[in-house]
Amino acid sequence: VQRLPRPVLERLPRYLRILEQELLNHNDYTSSLYLGSEIGVEEFQVRKDLAFVDIQGIPGKGYPVRELSGALKNLLGLNVSTTAVVIGAGRLGQALTQYPGFSSFGLKIVGLLDIDENKVGEKVGDLEILSAVNSSSLIRKMQVDMAIITVPAQEAQHVADEVIAGQVRAIWNFAPVVLEVPPTVFVRNEDLTIGLAFLCHFLASTPARTKKL
Amino acid sequence: VQRLPRPVLERLPRYLRILEQELLNHNDYTSSLYLGSEIGVEEFQVRKDLAFVDIQGIPGKGYPVRELSGALKNLLGLNVSTTAVVIGAGRLGQALTQYPGFSSFGLKIVGLLDIDENKVGEKVGDLEILSAVNSSSLIRKMQVDMAIITVPAQEAQHVADEVIAGQVRAIWNFAPVVLEVPPTVFVRNEDLTIGLAFLCHFLASTPARTKKL
Numbered sequence: 001v002q003r004l005p006r007p008v009l010e011r012l013p014r015y016l017r018i019l020e021q022e023l024l025n026h027n028d029y030t031s032s033l034y035l036g037s038e039i040g041v042e043e044f045q046v047r048k049d050l051a052f053v054d055i056q057g058i059p060g061k062g063y064p065v066r067e068l069s070g071a072l073k074n075l076l077g078l079n080v081s082t083t084a085v086v087i088g089a090g091r092l093g094q095a096l097t098q099y100p101g102f103s104s105f106g107l108k109i110v111g112l113l114d115i116d117e118n119k120v121g122e123k124v125g126d127l128e129i130l131s132a133v134n135s136s137s138l139i140r141k142m143q144v145d146m147a148i149i150t151v152p153a154q155e156a157q158h159v160a161d162e163v164i165a166g167q168v169r170a171i172w173n174f175a176p177v178v179l180e181v182p183p184t185v186f187v188r189n190e191d192l193t194i195g196l197a198f199l200c201h202f203l204a205s206t207p208a209r210t211k212k213l
Numbered sequence: 214v215q216r217l218p219r220p221v222l223e224r225l226p227r228y229l230r231i232l233e234q235e236l237l238n239h240n241d242y243t244s245s246l247y248l249g250s251e252i253g254v255e256e257f258q259v260r261k262d263l264a265f266v267d268i269q270g271i272p273g274k275g276y277p278v279r280e281l282s283g284a285l286k287n288l289l290g291l292n293v294s295t296t297a298v299v300i301g302a303g304r305l306g307q308a309l310t311q312y313p314g315f316s317s318f319g320l321k322i323v324g325l326l327d328i329d330e331n332k333v334g335e336k337v338g339d340l341e342i343l344s345a346v347n348s349s350s351l352i353r354k355m356q357v358d359m360a361i362i363t364v365p366a367q368e369a370q371h372v373a374d375e376v377i378a379g380q381v382r383a384i385w386n387f388a389p390v391v392l393e394v395p396p397t398v399f400v401r402n403e404d405l406t407i408g409l410a411f412l413c414h415f416l417a418s419t420p421a422r423t424k425k426l
Contacts, residue, residue, distance in 0.1 A: 003418040010253030013410035017402075021391050040223030041254070076410045077417025091308035096405075098304065101389045105409050145416050169419065170412045176314045178234050186415040189230075190408050192309075195401050196318050197226035197289045199383045202399040203358050204290025205216040206382065 004075070008049050012072055014039040015049070019069040031062040078105045084172070085139060087159050088150035089114035089122075089129045092174060096148060098125050111142055115155070132159070139166025146170045153177040217288070221262050225285055227252040228262070232282040244275040291318045297385070298352060300372050301363035302327035302335075302342045305387060309361060311338050324355055328368070345372070352379025359383045366390040 004012065018038045022030050032046035050063065053071035057063045073079050086093045089112050096102075097112050112124055113132035122129045130138065139147070139162070147163035149156055149171060156175035163171065170186040173179055181187055217225070231251045235243050245259035263276065266284035270276045286292050299306045302325050309315075310325050325337055326345035335342045343351065352360070352375070360376035362369055362384060369388035376384065383399040386392055394400055 004414065007250070007253030009411060009414055012414075013407040016410060017404055017407055024391055037220070040220030075414070077413040077415075078410055080413070080417055082413050082416055091304050091311065095304035095308055099405065101406055102409060105406055106413065107409055146412060170415055172408060172412055178237050186412065186419075188408050188411050190405070191230055192312065192403070193314055193318055194226040194230055195385060195403050196315060196320055197229060197291055198222060198401050199359060199385055199399065200290040200293070200295050200319065201217065201222055201225075201288070202290075202383055203295055204293055206399070 002052075004052060008052060011039060011041065011045075011049050012052070012076060015046070016069060016072045016076065019065050019072070022065045023069065028065055029058070029062040030065050030068075032057070034062075081106045081108060082146060083108050083110050083142075083144045084146040084148050085109070085111035085113060085142060085144050085163070085168075086148045086150060087113045087132055087135070087163065088152075088155075089116075089119050089124065090150060093148075093150035094124050096150065096174075097127060109148070110144060111139075113138075115151070132162075134162075136162045136165035139163055139168060142166075144168055146172060148172045148174070149179075150174045217265060221265060224252060224254065224258075224262055225265070225289060228259070229282060229285045229289065232278050232285070235278045236282065241278055242271070242275040243278050243281075245270070247275075294319045294321060295359060296321050296323050296355075296357045297359040297361050298322070298324035298326060298355060298357050298376070298381075299361045299363060300326045300345055300348070300376065301365075301368075302329075302332050302337065303363060306361075306363035307337050309363065309387075310340060322361070323357060324352075326351075328364070345375075347375075349375045349378035352376055352381060355379075357381055359385060361385045361387070362392075363387045 015035050018035055032043045036043045036046040053075055055063060055068045055071050084107060086097050086109055093112065097109050111130060112127045113130045113135055115132045119129045120131045147168045149159050151159050153175045156177045157179060160171060160179045160181060164181060164185055172188050174190050179187055228248050231248055245256045249256045249259040266288055268276060268281045268284050297320060299310050299322055306325065310322050324343060325340045326343045326348055328345045332342045333344045360381045362372050364372050366388045369390050370392060373384060373392045373394060377394060377398055385401050387403050392400055
């Protein structure tokens with residue numbers, strides 16, 4: 001698979017999300033104008049981005065949604081299996097471990113670790129919580145692709161160091177902190193405050209309805 | 214507060230996220246080039262977007278990070294208090310209810326509701342789980358700004374109908390489904406599969422390290 005430029009890679013999954021909505025809405029074709037307006041870029045940019053997959057738009061109809069979605073999934077590596085461990089068996093870690101939407105994108109969570117010895121041995125779905133103390137050798141043995149970090153902010157860098165020593169190639173970071181990692185390791189930060197900012201702006205800029213309504 | 218165009222509103226919170234990273238890294242100034250490369254847009258677009266706040270870049274230095282961050286928070290409505298109820302007291306709902314990062318952005322979660330009568334009365338932090346059965350009158354009485362929906366996909370539309378009848382003005386939807394809402398209600402969909410796509414593409418496009426490493 002070719003490596004995409006980062007700005008393109010920022011946008012393709014978002015097109016994919018819109019396309020999946022279109023499929024749910026039984027729309028067989030969609031336009032670059034619509035895709036652009038939904039994710040906040042110009043139409044020409046959408047067309048440039050979609051040139052990375054070999055799907056042609058049909059004049060007067062637009063892009064075929066199902067084909068485009070399938071081609072994007074291929075390009076994004078969502079059609080191959082990815083293994084991950086979750087570090088931090090708090091509520092978020094447990095929620096992610098059992099999130100039903102991941103398996104259709106090829107993600108298999110094969111381990112759930114926590115530093116708290118009182119949690120070790122508890123079951124979450126099919127997984128038994130394992131000790132995260134000196135976890136690098138365990139993670140290396142598991143040969144996982146990715147670590148999902150859901151520990152508190154102040155513990156996250158230490159956990160990142162451990163999983164990198166355990167030879168994961170990517171980190172999905174849910175701790176609200178910037179991780180320092182070697183350039184060979186890919187980090188994706190998941191920050192819920194972005195969504196929150198979106199909502200708060202809407203509320204702040206829209207007059208409240210009167211009591212009567 | 215003026216209402217921002219949706220594409221701009223898509224991008225401003227993401228600049229804010231980068232600015233907060235810059236602050237953590239003790240960088241006092243940042244550039245439109247850097248901001249653009251981090252979120253995947255061209256430099257000229259960054260400058261156009263940042264014209265919505267009255268912060269000037271300094272030639273040769275760039276934008277002052279702290280001032281720009283503060284101005285964006287004001288513009289995005291993150292400096293005023295927002296109240297919310299969480300519907301769905303599963304693991305994700307409980308995790309969000311106790312997420313420590315929200316309060317600094319003015320979000321106060323004042324209720325946690327679930328349809329499961331066995332959960333009603335349990336405590337999550339300071340909140341007691343309330344019944345989500347016929348919740349619209351309860352939500353109307355609470356006068357909350359926002360509902361956070363963390364129920365399974367097949368229940369989400371029904372819950373959305375209830376909270377809209379309860380006069381919330383915005384919905385933060387974590388269920389992987391497209392909600393139908395009146396145009397006066399703002400919906401933000403939070404879809405973790407976007408982050409997952411990002412990681413999977415990196416893994417698929419990068420050769421695995423050899424065992425030797």
